[in-house]
Amino acid sequence: MENEGLGELNVKIVDRCLVPPCMPSPQDTLYLSNLDNQPVVRLVFNTLLVYEGCENKLAEPAKTIREALSKVLVYYYPLGGRLRKKEDGKLQLECTGEGVLFVEAMVDNSLSVLRDLEYLKPSFKQLLYTFPFSTDVEELHPMVIQVNHFTCGGFVVAVTFHHSVCDGRGLGQFLKGLGEMARGDAMPSVKPIWDRELLKPSKLLVHDLDLIEEKRGSTSDSWPPPISKESIQISLSLESKAIKCMKQVIMQECGEICTTFEIVTALVWRARTKALEIPYIQSMDVLFAVDGRESLNPPLPNGYYGNGFGVACAKATIHELMNQPLSYIVSIIKKAKMSITDKYLKSMIDEDQFTGDVSSNQGNILLSDWRWLGFNEVDFGSGWPVDVCTMQWNENGLNLSNGFIFLPPNRKIDEFKMITWMDPQEFMLFKIEIEAIINKYVEKN
Missing domain, CATH: 3.30.559.10 (Chloramphenicol acetyltransferase-like domain)
Known part of the structure; x- marks a missing residue:
């Protein structure tokens, strides 16, 4: 294709929806620890996972991942909630049950245009669903997943998440659980634990x-x-x-x-x-x-x-x-x-x-x-x-x-x-x- 030779992407959004848990989830407000409230994590970050087309490729990656998402959110239901500010400025998580924002897109290129992502081109931003920087934290979705289909049969899963809700290791745990559900497992192999009260400040205040x-x-x-x-x-x-x-x-x-x-x-x-x-x-x-x-x-x-x-x-x-x-x-x-x-x-x-x-x-x-x-x-x-x-x-x-x-x-x-x-x-x-x-x-x- 002409645009492929230029190394630019042409991405078309074909579906955008909220994916809630497939079963009723608790409706409550959850505590976020002081580590979750550090300034260094009060931001949005993202990761891209690139999958090549192969003999055992998924027939419908977006459908498979969307269905698995609704199942895994039964265990990770807070990720389908919303961040809220308390009076003291700290964040907490309201479990609304709304779900994770899910986007499906078609790309008029093969994966070769990405060149192993060695250099970021402005058009590559289309692989992600992003909010303007001025968006208030209460208007953000804590997690957004966009599945991009390429002409070669490969696909890119782009995950955008608010770092206050989970760290990199926590996100990796969630994504592996999502993959397990996509492959037909009944539940994630690692049971997710939210319990941020484990990191509540002590009353002793013994400081280093x-x-x-x-x-x-x-x-x-x-x-x-x-x-x-x-x-x-x-x-x-x-x-x-x-x-x-x-x-x-x-x-x-x-x-x-x-x-x-x-x-x-x-x-x-x-x-x-x-x-x-x-x-x-x-x-x-x-x-x-x-x-x-x-x-x-x-x-x-x-x-x-x-x-x-x-x-x-x-x-x-x-x-x-x-x-x-x-x-x-x-x-x-x-x-x-x-x-x-x-x-x-x-x-x-x-x-x-x-x-x-x-x-x-x-x-x-x-x-x-x-x-x-x-x-x-x-x-x-x-x-x-x-x-x-x-x-x-x-x-x-x-x-x-x-x-x-x-x-x-x-x-x-x-x-x-x-x-x-x-x-x-x-x-x-x-x-x-x-x-x-x-x-x-x-x-x-």
Whole structure:
């Protein structure tokens, strides 16, 4: 097709409806924890699941998923409700029984036009049902699912959700349950647990003040940060073999086990610092989410799908980032990960005050690891997705010009894939620095 050669999408909405639970659900108002009310999660986010056409492809993906949605919402009925503001400004969830907004669309292209979602084109936004950024939270649907049919027989499932209702792990749990119901299971294999009262503030208020003050010292009270109009969403893939070489050399240097997350985070931290030429007078932080479900005492129960993470803050000076060996930077990241303890998480909940602006210093990075959230294991009946990605625009209210997301691996290519939001010229400088650092370690091996 002509538009396919241009790499643009032509998407036509063929149906839009609310899908309620197939059985009556409770009509009540549910508590949202302080972790659900953090400024950093009071926003809309999305994910795309890409499925190729194959011999065992679904005959009618949208119909299958819509019917499964009505069944799984019997167990996840809060997702079909609405967010409401309390007098103190915090959010709660009203279970209205209205259901999840479901959209079916036809695309006059084959999946090849997406090019593994390596570069976000404006027309790709049609794959998602989005609300204007000015939309009041009470007018939003906590979840929207759009199924896009492509001419090749493949399809893309786009899920838009409000982060206050669930975190990434919770969304992955829901989507896998949705897939199970689509494949004919009677109920989700993991029983969903809403119980946000598990994270109510205690009356003891025993705070880990040092860590909380350290986090405050690197942020301000506003969220989201000012929007950068110049940054675009773009992906970067690294050879898995090269990452393994780096890991082997660095573990020899530091004499301890290192994870791929720690290695790549250190790599991104150093390369971006050098590419942006951050002045030596500045310090620089990396903030990243750490799942705290098992860190809490007692741990959150299996099936809990609310926000259960803490934000770790790795801090370093520009001099350290540019002159210390990469193993030293890895050790800083390890220390930050270890800070997300039971005491710290409960301090966050008790403190009842959250900050999340990483824009006060242009070098700061906000990073999220999607590799283990389960998005790449969602099977609606034709196998797992070949690709998983997100798409965020400035009008979504997010400034991700300082953000990185580590994505689940592409089923066809053995690479480590990440997406970021940068000015194109800055991205080229960043990519050059990444390759230079990797080459040094590959040569050592």
